[in-house]
Amino acid sequence: MSAAEDAFIRALSRVLLAMPRAVEHDMARGGLLPLSEYTALMHLSEVQGRTMRMSELASVSNLSLSGMTRIVDRLERRSLVKRVRCDEDGRGWNAVLTDAGFAALTESWPIHLASVRRHVLDHVQGEDLSRLTTVLQRIATDT
Amino acid sequence: MSAAEDAFIRALSRVLLAMPRAVEHDMARGGLLPLSEYTALMHLSEVQGRTMRMSELASVSNLSLSGMTRIVDRLERRSLVKRVRCDEDGRGWNAVLTDAGFAALTESWPIHLASVRRHVLDHVQGEDLSRLTTVLQRIATDT
DNA sequence: GCGATTTGATTGACGCGTCAAGCATTGACC
DNA sequence: GGTCAATGCTTGACGCGTCAATCAAATCGC
8 A cells, every 4th residue: 555545544443433422513513303314304305305215215225124213113112203104105214304303403504514514514625525525435335 | 605616415325324334344354353343453553652541542533532432441341451540640541552462453454455455545636635535634634 | 778659551431323124104016 | 724934023131332431540730
């Protein structure tokens, strides 16, 4: 491994560990949703009917199905989401974003955005943004 | 947030979640050290005397001190590291890489390298490597 | 020197996400 | 149409890393 590659991997590792913690911390300080829950609600808010199958939600969130079960459990307990049996398939469940869930999302996103901007986007200028996006997408797709 | 920024953040999030799991998985399949333990041994192997204070090891690994205590506990149980009281400060402990630990590291690194190369480095070509490294270092430093 | 504070590290309790096992429901096949 | 594998999701058990509390050694103030 070349010195440049080594430096890259070390920097990536640090970001991998430290950056999500920093954002998570900002969210917690604001009394807001943890990142995993925020992300789930965000995905729900972006689809027609604010409804997604558990498996689909897990997959777009890059989480195991059982992990998503736990998250929706927590969200449902706080009435931010409700579970509705799936019409076409009696085994399936839909997670549906409630109005309260949408409100929580609305409350959370400015802080989330500010945190992400401060910790990440502020450090990526101009042309780098699109180049890096391409690289990251390739890495993400492969995995 | 612009569409480009949004794409960047989403791609970064996916990499953050998926990539370490992929590498971890490769290590586990080879019956090798988990990433956290691998990293600790690696840091130890790189310093004079293969010795580091717990706090220093935690800090270079971007982990809490108590987290590092657990990791060194596991490593010590398998005799890959030993704890030695610190001379200059009776409260402190040094983690010292043992020969067995060094051997485990030697055994692990080819698979670790191959995994990192396959999942990450193969997707970063030419000039992107240094540009991306700079950005990641800025992000890591800030946090 | 002797209490009071600070510092280095460990421990207890906890939350999170994973895997493997379990439970329904569905769909295929005879 | 009844059995049997496959599918969608949940549950149990577990490992990991965090925070808050704790303990011991060191340092400061007097």
